[in-house]
Amino acid sequence: MTVTLDFEECLKDSPRFRADIEVVQSDVSELETRLDKLVKQCQAMLDAGRAYCQTSRSFVNGLRELGHQCSGDKMMEECMGKFSKKLSVILDAQEEVIEITQKSVKMKLQNFVKEDVRRFKDVRKEFERGSEALEGALARNAQAPRGKQHEVDEATNALLNARRTFRSEALDYVLEINVIEAKKKTDILLAMLSLMDAQAQLFCHGNQSLSELDEYRRKLSEEHKQFVLNAAREKRDMEQRYAAIKKKDVSYDDSMMDFNADAANGIAMEGYLYKRASNAFRTWSRRWFSIQKNQLVYQKKFKDQPTVVVEDLRLCTVKTSSENERRFCFEVVSPSKCCLLQADSERQQQAWILAVQNSIASAFQERREDPHSPRQRCSSVSASSLGGGGGGGADQESEGCKALEEIQAIAGNRQCCDCGEPGPDWASINLGITLCIVCSGIHRSLGVHFSKVRSLTLDSWEPELIKLMCELGNSVINRIYEARIDEITIKKPLPSSPRGDKESWIRSKYVEKKFIQKLPEIGRNPPLRRSSARRNRATVQDRNVQRPPIKPKPNRATLARGTGLSSGDLVQKNNTGSHKDEEEEEEEDLSGLHPGALLYRSAALQNFPVMADALAHGADVNWVNMAEEASTPLIQAVSANALAACEFLLQNGANVNQADSNGRGPLHHATILGHTGLVCLFLKRGADYNAKDKNGKDPITIAVDNANADIVTLLRIAKMNKEMREMDGAFGQSGDETYQDIFRDFSHMASNNPEKLKRRSADPRY
Incomplete structure (x- = not known):
């Protein structure tokens, strides 16, 4: 509070003047306390600033030394050198601000307290002594007896001297009050203005210094993005080499x-x-x-x-x-x-x-040619088996580009599934979603048991994998993994959100599964009932071991795929269907199934949203239905000739060699049913072509009995390739390239022209 006292008022020494004096004294006392505290805080800030500058100098020197260490890498050396120079300039400006603050703020405020406030206190003491002397003179003057003139004269003279002294000291006190009020405004404001100017100059200098690196930072950012892409490509190649080497027997x-x-x-x-x-x-x-x-x-x-x-x-x-x-x-x-x-x-x-x-x-002999090399033998098998029907590489490449465009055209795939970044060029192949580069890095850190990340532009894509991606998409998966997003206070990150927010969201979504719809406590009995038709067919199969497993029920295997139907929708669709199998005893209620059984049924129906929903709720991808010959979801998908469904299960950890109670794995079933595309897929995924069923037959024997030339070719080429890998040949030729070419041709045919592979024998034994 600012108080200005009038000189005339102090001569009256009125109660109003005394009240104003008390207000001023209280204000100056509080000001002194606050200024003392501010000076101490300023000193602490200066000490911390000097320590910060000192440690920052050490950090800049470390950057400079790191640049010298990276002298072999011109880009790294240049980056460290330029940045350390700019930081040095900013630190110089910071130290200058510290010195200005020392002079303009701390010293001025300290001087104000030590000089102006002290002088005010001294004048105040003189004023108070004069006031007390005046009070005493007034009291003696009032007490002087009328009959004693000499006492009256002495009291009168003493009063005149005391009043003169008091008024002179009062005028001095009022003057000092007015002076300190004026200096309080000027000195403190001047100190604050000096500090503002110094801070503004510091940040302007720092901004100008770093702005000079704008073009360089943009260039460096582009190079860094390229480094990320190159690193992803190299990691993918390394993982492929690792997987190939891990399959070998390295015990010797x-x-x-x-x-x-x-x-x-x-x-x-x-x-x-x-x-x-x-x-x-x-x-x-x-x-x-x-x-x-x-x-x-x-x-x-x-x-x-x-x-x-x-x-x-x-x-x-x-x-x-x-x-x-x-x-x-x-x-x-x-x-x-x-x-x-x-x-x-x-x-x-x-x-x-x-x-x-x-x-x-x-x-x-420097050059020696061997016409009987393993590679040439494999090439001759390829030519005789396929008859040149594999198609040109350019056509396959153009088909691949077209398929990738189809992936990006799926609902929701134009934006990142987790943050909404437009134009995502990465994907999670086991989830069937597209991702931006930031979210793809977070997905990769979760581990392949949660998400398998692949680039849409850098990696090669197999046709069955493209087919799988087109069955799902961001909208379908988000309806599963974000089903309860409106009930939870956590906000979905935006493209501009920090990486930490995105990582927290992705872990909550896919690892902790906080947003999926909770299943009711129903369907906890794993075994599924077998219909009379299935029991009858199983009895026939027991009598004649050469009969293949039954195919899935027509009214379910022919349901529309990729429509986003839930398990309840499947039940309703089955109950309202116009066609009913006379052999069926009763319709099954899929909504009452636990996740494993739900995955089992939806695999045969090729309903990808329900399969993804079942996996999200913890379904075992290798769940066994003991009521149906220990069949698995993968075997169910084989029975429906569902190439993309098999790929989906394999990408999510299905065991390609898990056999049923008859000793038949997915490869056996695909061979018996004549599904050439599935045979090709399982062989590429490491299926054991030597495994025998309870009848002692392996897939090659079954394919020969069925007179299926395509499957026989695939199985024998796979066997030949493995044998050549194990050979101790002099030239180290394994036929890998030819093997990959043949299987690539069959994969494209199975995905794009499956009717060309329907050459299964009509042998009544199968």
Whole structure:
């Protein structure tokens, strides 16, 4: 509160003047307390600012040193150098603000308290002493007796002196009050203005400094996006290599060894061997051997200079050695010496002997052609089996592009399923949704048991996978996983939301499943009832083991697919259907099924929304229906010839080799029913073509009995490919490319022209 006192009023020394004095004194006392506290806070802020600048300097130096460390990467070095320079400039401005604050704020406020407020207190004390003296003089003057003139004169003179002194001190006090009120406005406002100017200059300077990097930051952002795409591509390739290697038997070192005379690095073969020393102790040492430049060499450490065992392989021979007590030994004999070596297994021993023999032959003949190579044999099988009907690669590529456009045209797929970002170019293949690059990274971090992420533009897409993606879509999946979104206070993230919000949403949605519709406590009895028709067919099948499993009921297998029907809708549709199978005893109520049984029934009906709903509610993808020969959802999908449904179950963890009570797995059923496209799919997913059913028949035998040329071709090529992989051939040719070409042709045919594969035999035995 600002109080201005008049000089005339102080001469009267009225109660109003005294009241105004008290208000001013209280105001100045409070001002002093607040200014003292503000000065201390300012000092703490300055100390913290200096500490911040010091640690920030250390951080900038660390960035600069990291840039020097990345001298081999020009982009990283440039990024670290430019950013550290700009941060240094901003820190200089920050330190300047600290100095200005020290001078303009702390010093001014401190001086105001120490000088102006102290002077005010001193004048106040003088005023109070004069006021007390005046009170005493007035009292003595009033008490002077009328009859004693000398006392009256003394009292009168003392009163005049006391009044003169008081009024002079009162005028000084009023002047000091007016002065401190004026200085309070000017000094404090000046300090605040100085601080505002310094802060504005700091942020303007920082903004200007970082704005100079705008173009560079945009360029760096584009490069970073490309790095993300490249990293995703490399990770996908690495995962494919990992999956391929994991399928191999790596319990022996020889399974990882291949001879390649034309290797780019000049090393035809390499690996660990034990070498017996030629000294009197005959000690054995493990060394890394390699065949390179027609020489056999070894080394202990990678940086060691290789030691040559055989100068020229053309002058030596190799043979097994059985004279030594150690197993798996062989000798490399040259005119000058004999080197005894030991492998880790018999197969590795034979591989090394064969590698040395082929290296000797390669030394005499640089190029050798073998018309009976495994690759050519596989190519001849491909040509004879397919008859050139596979179609051109350009046509398949154009079909793939068209199919990808169809995926993006599915309802809701134009925006990211989780945040709504337009134009998503990533997908989760087991969920059947499209995602933006940020959400795809979060999905990838969940693990493949929750979401399998693939790029719509960078990865290759198999036709059955495209077919699966077209059956689902963002709208269908969100109706399942966001069914209760309106009942929950959590807000769905936007494209501009922070990554942390998106990650929290995605984990709540797919891992914790907070938003799906809770199932009622019904349908907890896993076994499903078998109709009389199924029991009769099962009895016939028991009598004649060559009969295939029955197909699904016509009125259910022919229901419309991909319509988003719920389990209750399926029940209603079945109950109101015009066609009824006379062999059926009763209609089944799908709404009362637990998730596993619901997945089982919907797989045969090819109803993808219901299948996805069942999986969302915890259905076991390998659920077994003991009432129907231990059949599984995957076998049900096979019975309906549902290629996309089988792919959906496989992508969600279905076991491709899980057999029913008759010992028949999905591959057996697909072979019996003549579903060539499914046979191709299961073989690509690692189905065991050697598995035998209770009748002792494997899929190849069944296909031959059925006279199905296409399936016989596929099974035999798959078997041939595996055998060639296990061969210890000299040239390391496995027929992989031809194998992939043949299966790619069948996959495209099964997805795009399935009528061309309906060549199942009419043999009455099946």
